[in-house]
Amino acid sequence: MMQNLSPSSVSAPAATMTKAQRFLAACRRQPVDYTPVWLMRQAGRYMSEYRALREHYTILEIIKSPELACLVTLQPIQAFDLDAAIIFADILPPLQGMGLSLEFVKGEGPVIHDPLRTPASIEALQVRPPEETLSFTLDAIRLTRQALDPLDIPLIGFSGAPFTLAAYAVEGGGSRNHVLVKSLMMSDPASWALLMEKLSEVVGHYLLAQARAGAQVLQLFDSWVGQLSPEDYRRYVLPHSRRALEIAGEAGVPIIHFGTDTGTMLPLLRAAGGDVIGVDWRIPLDTAWAQLGPDVAIQGNLDPVSLFAPWPALQERTQFVLDEAQRAGRHGHIFNVGHGILPHTPVDNVRRLVDFVHSYTAAQKAGAA
Amino acid sequence: MMQNLSPSSVSAPAATMTKAQRFLAACRRQPVDYTPVWLMRQAGRYMSEYRALREHYTILEIIKSPELACLVTLQPIQAFDLDAAIIFADILPPLQGMGLSLEFVKGEGPVIHDPLRTPASIEALQVRPPEETLSFTLDAIRLTRQALDPLDIPLIGFSGAPFTLAAYAVEGGGSRNHVLVKSLMMSDPASWALLMEKLSEVVGHYLLAQARAGAQVLQLFDSWVGQLSPEDYRRYVLPHSRRALEIAGEAGVPIIHFGTDTGTMLPLLRAAGGDVIGVDWRIPLDTAWAQLGPDVAIQGNLDPVSLFAPWPALQERTQFVLDEAQRAGRHGHIFNVGHGILPHTPVDNVRRLVDFVHSYTAAQKAGAA
Numbered sequence: 001m002m003q004n005l006s007p008s009s010v011s012a013p014a015a016t017m018t019k020a021q022r023f024l025a026a027c028r029r030q031p032v033d034y035t036p037v038w039l040m041r042q043a044g045r046y047m048s049e050y051r052a053l054r055e056h057y058t059i060l061e062i063i064k065s066p067e068l069a070c071l072v073t074l075q076p077i078q079a080f081d082l083d084a085a086i087i088f089a090d091i092l093p094p095l096q097g098m099g100l101s102l103e104f105v106k107g108e109g110p111v112i113h114d115p116l117r118t119p120a121s122i123e124a125l126q127v128r129p130p131e132e133t134l135s136f137t138l139d140a141i142r143l144t145r146q147a148l149d150p151l152d153i154p155l156i157g158f159s160g161a162p163f164t165l166a167a168y169a170v171e172g173g174g175s176r177n178h179v180l181v182k183s184l185m186m187s188d189p190a191s192w193a194l195l196m197e198k199l200s201e202v203v204g205h206y207l208l209a210q211a212r213a214g215a216q217v218l219q220l221f222d223s224w225v226g227q228l229s230p231e232d233y234r235r236y237v238l239p240h241s242r243r244a245l246e247i248a249g250e251a252g253v254p255i256i257h258f259g260t261d262t263g264t265m266l267p268l269l270r271a272a273g274g275d276v277i278g279v280d281w282r283i284p285l286d287t288a289w290a291q292l293g294p295d296v297a298i299q300g301n302l303d304p305v306s307l308f309a310p311w312p313a314l315q316e317r318t319q320f321v322l323d324e325a326q327r328a329g330r331h332g333h334i335f336n337v338g339h340g341i342l343p344h345t346p347v348d349n350v351r352r353l354v355d356f357v358h359s360y361t362a363a364q365k366a367g368a369a
Numbered sequence: 370m371m372q373n374l375s376p377s378s379v380s381a382p383a384a385t386m387t388k389a390q391r392f393l394a395a396c397r398r399q400p401v402d403y404t405p406v407w408l409m410r411q412a413g414r415y416m417s418e419y420r421a422l423r424e425h426y427t428i429l430e431i432i433k434s435p436e437l438a439c440l441v442t443l444q445p446i447q448a449f450d451l452d453a454a455i456i457f458a459d460i461l462p463p464l465q466g467m468g469l470s471l472e473f474v475k476g477e478g479p480v481i482h483d484p485l486r487t488p489a490s491i492e493a494l495q496v497r498p499p500e501e502t503l504s505f506t507l508d509a510i511r512l513t514r515q516a517l518d519p520l521d522i523p524l525i526g527f528s529g530a531p532f533t534l535a536a537y538a539v540e541g542g543g544s545r546n547h548v549l550v551k552s553l554m555m556s557d558p559a560s561w562a563l564l565m566e567k568l569s570e571v572v573g574h575y576l577l578a579q580a581r582a583g584a585q586v587l588q589l590f591d592s593w594v595g596q597l598s599p600e601d602y603r604r605y606v607l608p609h610s611r612r613a614l615e616i617a618g619e620a621g622v623p624i625i626h627f628g629t630d631t632g633t634m635l636p637l638l639r640a641a642g643g644d645v646i647g648v649d650w651r652i653p654l655d656t657a658w659a660q661l662g663p664d665v666a667i668q669g670n671l672d673p674v675s676l677f678a679p680w681p682a683l684q685e686r687t688q689f690v691l692d693e694a695q696r697a698g699r700h701g702h703i704f705n706v707g708h709g710i711l712p713h714t715p716v717d718n719v720r721r722l723v724d725f726v727h728s729y730t731a732a733q734k735a736g737a738a
Contacts (some may be wrong), residue, residue, distance in 0.1 A: 177711055179674050186678040186686070226630075229650040229672055231689065261595075264632035264652040281598040283633040303598055305548050309555040317555070320600065342546055 013362035018152035019083045020216065027217060027254035027275050029297050029332035035322065035361035036083035037354050038156070040258075041340030042076040043088050047347060049075045059104045063089050069140035073155075074147055079347070080354045084154045084217065087144060087210070089137045091160030091221055094202050095169050097133025098125045108173070115172030117180075119191045127201050130209040138213040145214035157215030159206045161222035161259075162199035162240040169195075178227050185236050196240035204247025211251030218248055219256040220274065223339075226261020233265050238272045245273030256299055260339050266291045280338030285324040297332030298325070304337040307345045307353065314349055318356055326364050335361075382731035387521035388452045389585065396586060396623035396644050398666050398701035404691065404730035405452035406723050407525070409627075410709030411445040412457050416716060418444045428473045432458050438509035442524075443516055448716070449723045453523045453586065456513060456579070458506045460529030460590055463571050464538050466502025467494045477542065484541030486549075488560045496570050499578040507582040514583035526584030528575050530591035530628075531568035531609040538564075547596045554605050565609035573616025580620030587617055588625040589643065592708075595630020602634050607641045614642030625668055629708050635660045649707030654693040666701030667694070673706040676714045676722065683718055687725055695733050704730075 016033040017025065023036045044050055050072060053062065062068040072088040092110050096102045101113040116122055130138065141157060148155055160168075168174075170181040185192045207218045222241065225233060241257075248255055257274025263283035270277060270292050277296055279288045281303035289298045306317045318335075325333040335357045341350070385402040386394065392405045413419055419441060422431065431437040441457040461479050465471045470482040485491055499507065510526060517524055529537075537543075539550040554561045576587045591610065594602060610626075617624055626643025632652035639646060639661050646665055648657045650672035658667045675686045687704075694702040704726045710719070 177674065179677060179711060179713075182672070182674040183677040186675060186682050226651065230653060232672075261630060261651070264656070282595065282630070284599060287633070303551070303601075305546065305551040306555060308548060308552040313555050342548060344548075 013359050020152045020154040023084050023154045023334070024216065024254065026332055026334050027256070027297055029295075029330065031331050032365075033362065034358050034365060035325070035333055035335050037335040037357040038082050038084040038086065039076075039337050039341050039350065039354075040086075042080075042082060042086065042350075043072045044341065045343040046341055046345040046350075047075055047079065049079070059090065060093075060102075063093060063140075064136045066136055066139035066143050069137070070143040070147065073140070073144050076350075077148070077153060080351050081358065082153075082354055084156050085144065085148055086156040086158060086219070087137060087141050087215065089140070089158070091158075091164065091223075092168060093134060093137070094130075094159065094206055095165060097128060097130070098169075098198070098202060100125075100169060110168065110173055112169060112172045115180075116170045116184075116195065119188065119194075122191050122195045122198075125195070125198050127198050130202075130206040134206055134209070138209055141210055141213040141215055154216040155214060156217045156219055156256075157207065157210030157213075158219040158221060159203045159210075159244075161220045161225065162196050162203055162244055163228070163237045164222050164224045165199050165203065166195055167224045167227075169199075178224065182227070182232075185232065189236075192236060196237070197243075200240040200243040201247070204244040207244070207248035207255075208251050211248070211253045215253065217254050217256065218251070219258055219278070220245060220248070222257070222259040222262075222269075225259040225265075225269075226263075228265075230265040230268060234268050238268055241269075241272040249273070256334075258299065263288070267293075270296055276332070276334060278336065282338070285321055285333075286328045289325075289328045289330065294330070297334065298328075299334040299336050301336070301338040302353075304339055304342050304345070307337075307341065307349045309349075311349065311352055314353060315356055318353055319360060322357065322360055322364065382728050389521045389523040392453050392523045392703070393585065393623065395701055395703050396625070396666055398664075398699065400700055401734075402731065403727050403734060404694070404702055404704050406704040406726040407451050407453040407455065408445075408706050408710050408719065408723075409455075411449075411451060411455065411719075412441045413710060414712040415710055415714040415719075416444055416448065418448070428459065429462075429471075432462065432509075433505045435505055435508035435512050438506070439512040439516065442509070442513050445719075446517070446522060449720050450727065451522075451723055453525050454513065454517055455525040455527060455588070456506060456510050456584065458509070458527070460527075460533065460592075461537060462503055462506070463499075463528065463575055464534060466497060466499070467538075467567070467571060469494075469538060479537065479542055481538060481541045484549075485539045485553075485564065488557065488563075491560050491564045491567075494564070494567050496567050499571075499575040503575055503578070507578055510579055510582040510584055523585040524583060525586045525588055525625075526576065526579030526582075527588040527590060528572045528579075528613075530589045530594065531565050531572055531613055532597070532606045533591050533593045534568050534572065535564055536593045536596075538568075547593065551596070551601075554601065558605075561605060565606070566612075569609040569612040570616070573613040576613070576617035576624075577620050580617070580622045584622065586623050586625065587620070588627055588647070589614060589617070591626070591628040591631075591638075594628040594634075594638075597634075599634040599637060603637050607637055610638075610641040618642070625703075627668065632657070636662075639665055645701070645703060647705065651707070654690055654702075655697045658694075658697045658699065663699070666703065667697075668703040668705045670705070670707040671722075673708055673711050673714070676706075676710065676718045678718075680718065680721055683722060684725055687722055688729060691726065691729055691733065 258278030
């Protein structure tokens with residue numbers, strides 16, 4: 001299997017760094033030979049290899065089998081010249097570990113069957129060590145590192161952030177307006193604080209355990225935080241994200257702090273923590289980076305719908321992002337989509353995107369672009 | 370019926386302006402006795418009077434009956450001390466007038482049964498005068514003005530903006546990621562331009578006709594525009610919103626230009642047009658106003674979920690917005706929620722909110738706050 005990894009690398013520009021060196025250097029805002037690229041949800045439904053496996057296993061079966069999770073983690077690494085792998089998992093199993101009942105319902109997405117609707121249900125939430133509740137993902141990380149190490153490809157571990165987990169736990173699933181979770185936050189500050197304190201402990205220790213199991217980089221996903229006003233984020237979320245990031249930071253590996261729709265609260269996300277801030281396409285990359293300040297790297301920010309466009313349009317859009325990063329005049333850009341790759345994304349466009357990011361930025365950095 | 374209007378006005382601070390004077394002065398950035406307030410979707414499901422009517426009529430039956438639309442428009446005016454009425458209508462009937470098949474499906478929301486999926490379907494879209502296709506709303510405006518004029522309460526007419534209408538027309542309904550509409554925009558610029566040109570003509574003339582039928586203020590709703598990057602907005606949407614606003618502007622009445630999730634593109638919305646820019650809660654009101662520049666009024670921006678909180682929390686949140694407006698040190702704030710009032714919103718909180726905006730800003734303007 002190993003010789004099948006990175007089949008596209010023949011077309012890559014001459015590399016002077018391994019993928020792990022490149023990715024970690026970008027996280028630390030050090031010079032790189034070309035811009036590293038990975039894609040949120042790079043393992044998933046848009047790949048036929050993944051869909052074939054899903055005919056036999058549910059999402060939770062894959063996540064809970066270290067061998068299957070490892071296999072799926074490697075699928076996009078085998079197909080594309082990506083600079084990092086991300087462990088195949090989901091943001092919601094930590095809620096299961098706290099005592100909630102999680103199911104992925106076909107066509108509906110994740111459902112929490114016993115959502116938090118009373119102070120007592122929040123008090124009953126358990127804070128247990130990830131080695132007890134999430135050992136399958138820790139084992140998957142150990143196994144995947146064995147496959148990736150010979151190729152010096154780094155592995156990213158991740159967790160949902162306290163607010164995003166609270167949103168699922170209170171709403172019981174996805175939500176358009178997040179009325180229930182925001183109402184709890186606005187109406188019962190004591191229960192809210194207890195919930196967020198428990199979640200920040202669980203999230204922080206889960207991330208820390210992933211790093212100790214072998215993840216060389218961590219990402220905190222605060223997917224729904226852009227539903228909040230900046231003032232609500234500052235008051236009700238920031239301290240808890242900061243706590244989770246402080247615990248995770250004990251591992252000493254770089255941390256990416258990602259949210260969508262955060263264009264009006266970037267300095268607050270920065271204040272919560274992270275070595276890299278992930279942003280979506282709603283804010284120009286250079287504007288975002290200027291707002292974040294000099295001492296942080298940036299990840300993003302192609303609109304994932306761009307991958308449905310014909311190659312010339314996709315190339316132009318990718319170049320636009322890379323030119324913004326170049327214009328910022330700093331080291332420390334990791335190219336990514338601004339939110340996860342969507343189902344039905346054409347695989348060939350993913351391949352061309354990854355290769356183009358490499359060749360274009362190699363030329364940029366050589367002064368030829 | 371007339372003597373039942375504005376029952377809350379007994380608790381209002383001493384007014385030195387009629388509601389129409391106050392509202393139009395705010396639109397024009399002139400001094401007011403206190404801050405005018407209305408609420409997007411102020412007529413709707415959260416009111417028992419509306420739900421009672423909906424047991425007998427569908428949404429489209431109400432919209433297409435001038436008498437029923439007038440009745441529903443007046444329901445919140447009778448219940449609360451609001452400073453403006455907004456004609457009861459929906460943003461989607463203009464699509465029906467262009468030849469598409471629209472239905473409001475219970476539990477699903479609006480559905481376009483024949484969404485635009487081919488260039489030919491866009492070429493087939495008809496651009497007809499609103500007097501032919503949307504006369505029911507124009508008649509409802511005429512009727513409602515007769516009821517409101519004795520009370521000097523202004524009436525707002527509105528339309529969906531070209532992008533938001535394109536989103537519904539292409540997706541066929543609501544959408545989480547807007548893959549189809551954005552793919553069309555990115556992949557087929559010629560079809561996109563044709564679609565947006567047709568929509569801007571329809572929207573512009575519909576707004577103009579509403580003003581000529583008696584609407585004293587107009588609002589353009591670009592509810593989904595925040596799904597776009599600022600660059601895509603500038604390139605693919607701004608010229609068409611500007612065109613619609615130019616046509617509507619011939620009426621000479623103030624125009625409110627509203628979008629959600631626009632915190633990173635406010636100068637572009639401003640450039641497209643409007644005397645008042647409506648913003649949601651994701652950006653502090655004073656920050657938004659500073660970005661918009663000196664020559665425009667602002668509308669917003671309470672998170673509508675705040676109305677589910679107990680009164681002390683709702684009051685604090687309302688005061689926060691009003692203090693931001695005061696801090697901006699300008700005339701021209703219209704208080705509103707940042708997006709429509711949600712179903713199940715407690716009616717008593719709506720009443721207290723409206724009265725508090727009046728009394729608090731009257732004191733602010735008297736220099737006592």
